[in-house]
Amino acid sequence: MENNVCQCKGKKVSAFVLALGICLGGFFPGYFYYRAKMDSNFVTVKGLSEMNVRADLAVWDLKFVVTGQDLKAAQAQMSSQLGIIIGFLKNMGFRAEEISTGRIETNDLMANPYRNNDANGVRYILTQGVRVRSTNVDNVEKALNSTASLISQGIVFDSQSYGSPVSYIFTKLNDIKPQMLEEATKNAQAAAAEFAKSSNSTVGKIKYANQGVFSILPSEQTAGASESSQIEKKVRVVATVEYWLK
Numbered sequence: 001m002e003n004n005v006c007q008c009k010g011k012k013v014s015a016f017v018l019a020l021g022i023c024l025g026g027f028f029p030g031y032f033y034y035r036a037k038m039d040s041n042f043v044t045v046k047g048l049s050e051m052n053v054r055a056d057l058a059v060w061d062l063k064f065v066v067t068g069q070d071l072k073a074a075q076a077q078m079s080s081q082l083g084i085i086i087g088f089l090k091n092m093g094f095r096a097e098e099i100s101t102g103r104i105e106t107n108d109l110m111a112n113p114y115r116n117n118d119a120n121g122v123r124y125i126l127t128q129g130v131r132v133r134s135t136n137v138d139n140v141e142k143a144l145n146s147t148a149s150l151i152s153q154g155i156v157f158d159s160q161s162y163g164s165p166v167s168y169i170f171t172k173l174n175d176i177k178p179q180m181l182e183e184a185t186k187n188a189q190a191a192a193a194e195f196a197k198s199s200n201s202t203v204g205k206i207k208y209a210n211q212g213v214f215s216i217l218p219s220e221q222t223a224g225a226s227e228s229s230q231i232e233k234k235v236r237v238v239a240t241v242e243y244w245l246k
Helices: 002-039 071-091 137-144 173-198
Strands: 042-054 057-068 099-101 105-108 124-134 166-169 203-210 215-218 232-245
Touching: 042 173, 057 071, 057 137, 071 099, 071 124, 124 137, 137 166, 173 203, 173 232
Parallel strands: none
Antiparallel strands: 042 232, 057 124, 057 166, 099 124, 105 124, 203 232, 215 232
């Protein structure tokens, strides 16, 4: 009799376990399918923000050259020309702390094994750099356009002083980042709302966001334009945002 009761209970337990297994076997695939559908119900959009800015720092590198047969005379001429350049910069309104001078570089052509044997040719080439670092970018631009007066006094600039000798720098990027990120996010949300509208959905919370890279571009984006050579610039960021759709 007891054996029959035990067998009956065992069968009930087995049946319960089997039923539970069947239920769970149906529940978990269904649950994970539901979650997979939910997890795939999102949209990825990009939001653009652009802002026109102005350089607040200018770094101007001038490099001038003196040549001669006598080294001592060439050094004296270089010292004289350096005084002319410093005087010019101070007359343009630059403070002494905004002006720095580099070391003199001397090139003795007679030490070159491939030199020209012309005895009347130039032997020494001396070069020296002067740097102006100023937050008055307009004054730097004005002075750059007035260097013809230095040339008229016999100063010869190195070829590196031509082209783009001034770097105009925007240093306040961190100050505008929050505002631009807010605008980029709003634009991304507007794009997501348009997408949701066309799919009869509504935009939910943010699933994922990437602020993107802040780029500083020349205001005039012509062929070969350099951002550092222009005072006026444009800052751009593209944020990538994923929104849940409901």
